[in-house]
Structures are given as structure tokens and as C-alpha cells.
Amino acid sequence: MAISVKVMRRPDPGRTSYMRATLKGMSLTFKHLVRLKKVTLEYPEDQPELHPRWRGTHRMEVHADGRPKCVACGLCPTVCPANCIRLVGGEDDQGNRYPIVYEIDEFRCIFCGMCQEVCPVEAIHVGQHFENAEYTRDRFVYDLDRLMEQDHPTTLLWDPSDPRSE
């Protein structure tokens, strides 16, 4: 055989039926029509269940006296792949470093969570939160006070010994 021709295998005429297929389809859609269980989540009333490692907008942990836990080490702006963290560090008279300016542009952020992973004092976290609507764009640059005000749960870090969070 010199030439190989591709012949599409179609259903045998005796065993194919558009009429029966149509009726089958109609009965299928009817079953779904009367099925009471729907997949719609009626959102504002019913909240979705977030996964423990869901990464949303950030929050800054605070000490008991209200100071941010951040020590302005500069690791998070260094590691940040989106370059969305702006940090200006300062030093008080006891020699403790603290952030003078700490801003995160949530529009630039890609929510990779590397800032949380890299933080040596567990100060910056990504959180389990997604309702971020604002009226103006500049409200999306979260400053230090804003980050400290956030009270949503923080995201669970990935644990290499339990890679699936089981």
C-alpha cells in the first residue's frame, strides 16, 4: 500500500440515531432541570470556604504594646518578585530597627506569599481574605497602619514535611 488514507471511524449506521440521541439529551437536561441540588453559592449570604493556604491581602502582626513586629530587615522587598513592597527602615535610641515606611501595593502584588516565607520574625503575612473593594485606586496601596489594622486569619505556610496540608 503506497498511500495511507485516514478514514474517520464513524458510528455504524445501524447503531447511530439522532432521534434517540436527542431524546436522551432532552431527558438529561430535564433531570438537571428538576434536580434540587444546585452548585450556585449565593455569595453575600453564603460565604465560600477558603482553603488554609489561600493567599489574600496582607496583614502585619503587632506586639502586645501595639508596635509592628517588623524589624525592617529588608528581606521582603528583596524577595518580592513583583517589587510591590516599599520599606524605609529606622532605628530607635535602644538600637531596635523598625519600619518608618512600610507600604504594599496590592495591585502589583501577585500573592506568591514569599514575603511571609522569608520574614524572620513572622511579621508580614498574606491572609485569607478576598473582599478588597475600594472606591479609589490609591486605597490599594496599604500603608503600615492599614496593614496592622487587618484582622483576617493569616495564611498557613507550606510545610515541606506535609506538602499537601493533610
Add this chain to the structure above:
Amino acid sequence: MHEMQQLSTFWFWVAGAAKVIGVFTVVMLAVAYMTLAERRVSGFIQDRLGPNRVGPFGLLQPIADAVKNLIKEETMPGTSSKFYFVLGPMLAIMPAVVTFAVIPIAAPLPTPVGTVDMIVADVPIGILYILALSSLAVYGIVLAGWASNNKYAFLGGLRASAQMISYEVALGLSVIAVLLLAGNVTLTEMVWQQQQMKLWFVFPLSLAFIFFVISALAETNRLPFDMPEAESELITGYHTEYSAMKFSMFFIAEYSHVLTASALMATLFFGGWDIPVWTGDDMFWHEGALIRGFDEAGAPIAATPSVLITLLTLGAFSAKTAFFVLLYIWIRWTLPRFRYDQVMHLGWKVLLPAALGYIVLIAGTMLVLDQLGVPFGLRYGLILTGVSGVTTVAFLFFVDRDRVISGAHGQGSVARIRARAAAAGIRDAHGAQAAPATARSNPASS
């Protein structure tokens, strides 16, 4: 018992005006809620909930939609033909709305001034009026498609006209079978004949009903025949360039058509406003008197119209129409769109000859029955039901193979292609030597 009298001229006009306003309002409301029903049913079929936010169960959604469409910006394409662009939606909506006028919606209503027929205009040409006006609707679509000066809109308009012409024929032919059996073209008389036969025409004319449903789907441009819209091929076809209320006009027109087609199916094949089995609701004007039927001697029996009967029959009519509207929606969310050549093939090469042959068969059977002296009644209907049933099964058996909407090769059945391939010794896609068609056995059994 109420006095049965025909209306005086003055009250005829008053009742006419009231019916026009009433029916128009109800049709518009029904259309508004059909859009909601479509969205909710489609949601349910896809395991969603559909719009349920505006008002209880989303019942105020059509009003919100209307407000939205009224305050949206009207766009006018710069290169369009302005006059026809504006004329298009008007021409589309007008025939869709006026066709409901000749459909009887309930048994006659007794009032102190006389008995009022529950039909806007009982014109003697009945169904012909509907056929004439509903085919005018294509002008709106064609004008809209052409005036938009957009290639997709133009293709949509072109397809609409081709499809309308093709399926108008099959629609007309399927109606002819009903006309033969009813012996008249007015819809009131068709309802009466079905009451007299004590059998809805869907049974003696089962195949005509199937043809009518298919053609009506095509006539109203609904899936699986929505070639003029075809959003996956033509954006949205003829109304691509339309926005705001002009766009809504096309939607109102489409749903009015669906409503009219559903009401027609109910009237022509499911007894209209007739309540099954019960004969108390049978009513017809016979020589100036409202009668219920004829006794053995052939003398007319007077009917007893009442408000209750009118309301019950109105309910029956609404239920039947609503069922067909639901069927429309159900079919839309089940079947995929036909390819254009398949639409043409089905219309011209299957429905047209089959409907013609069916008319000949029905006419022949009726001639034989009349010659044998079988009176028009239940027995007459049952004999026709038998003949139609056999024909329907035979027809369905014929199309129940892959002949009607076969693949791109379009030439003959798969068996022949396989046989040709086998004769040439060509291997098929699976690498197996294609067996000769005659020797092929059922793989499931072997």
C-alpha cells in the same frame, strides 16, 4: 341561564377595544416573563440558580432589565443606513405582536350586554393572517442586517431570509393537514372541530404536529435553528450593531414569536382552550346562536356560557401555551445548533417532500373515510390516528438513521463510504483493515 345574544355594534367596538388592550398587555407581560423564565430554566438545566436577586424569586428582573435597556446609550454605527437601521426593529416587532389577534384564548364570556368572544379579531381568514404576517417578520431582520453595514449582521440577515423561506413551506404544508381535517381556516372553528371530534388533532395528525414544531422552531429563529444569530459564528448576527432598546425590540419580537407559535401549537393540535373529556365547555356560534353540539336528530343544543367556564378554558389555554414555551426553552438548552447546510437539507430535502406526502396520505384517507360514510367524530379520528401513527413511526425510523444530518461527506450513508473504503483496501484511522460492509457484524456481540 344567561341570555345568549350577539353584541350590538356599539358594544362590539367597546369589547373589541378592551380585548385589544387586554391581550396586548398580557402578551407583553408574558414576553417579559418569558425572558426571565428562559434565564431561570437555563440556570436550572445547568445546575445554577439563574437571576433570583431582584424581587422575590427574581420576579422583578424583567422590570430591572427594561429600565436598564431604556437608559442605556443608543449607538448608531457611522456607516449604517440610518433610516433602515431604525426601521428594522420596528418592522421586527410589529408582526410579532399583531399575530396574536386571531388566536382564541377562551370560551365566549357572557356579559349583560351580550356574549363576548374571547378572541381579539375573529377574522374569516384566520390562520392565513398568521402565516402572512409572521413571514413579514423576516423583513425586520433582513433590513437590520443590511442597514448595519456589518458583514456579520449582513450574513445573519441573509441566513434569516433563506431559513424563513425554506421553513415557511414546511410550516404551511403541516398546517394544510390541519385545514383538511378542520375544513376551515378560522382558529375558532378549528377548536370547535377538535371538540366535535372529541380528539385533539395531535393524534390524527401526529406527523404534521412534529413538522409544525420543527418548522416553528426554525421560523422563530430559536435553537437549534438560530442561524441568523449564531453567536459563535456571527457574533450575534443581525442585531450585532444594535444596543439599548432597539436591541430589546428584537428580543421582544423573538419572544412574541415564540409565544404566538406556542399558542398556535396549542390551538391547532391541542384543542386550543378546550378542556379535555368535559363537553360542557364546547361552544360555537352556529347560525346566530351559541351551541354546544348537535343531538342525534341533528338539532343544535344550546350552550351555557358562564364566567367560570371562560376562566377555566382560559386556564387550559394558558397551561398548554406555557407548556410549549417551556418546551422551546428546554429544546434550546439541550440541542446544539445545526450547520447551515444541514438546516437547508432538513428543510428542503426532508420536511418538504415528507410533508407533501403526508398531506396526500391524509387527504386520501379522509376521502376513503368519507366515501365509506364514516361520520366525523371519534371513530373517524381514531382511524386517522392509526394511519398517522404508522406513518410517524415509519418516518421516524427513516430519519432515525444518520441520513438527515450526516457529516461533511453528505453523500450517502456511512455504510457506503465504508464499503468503498473496504473495496479499495484502505485502512481506517484505527489501523484495522476496514471490513466489507456486508460482512460487518456487531462488535458488541463478537
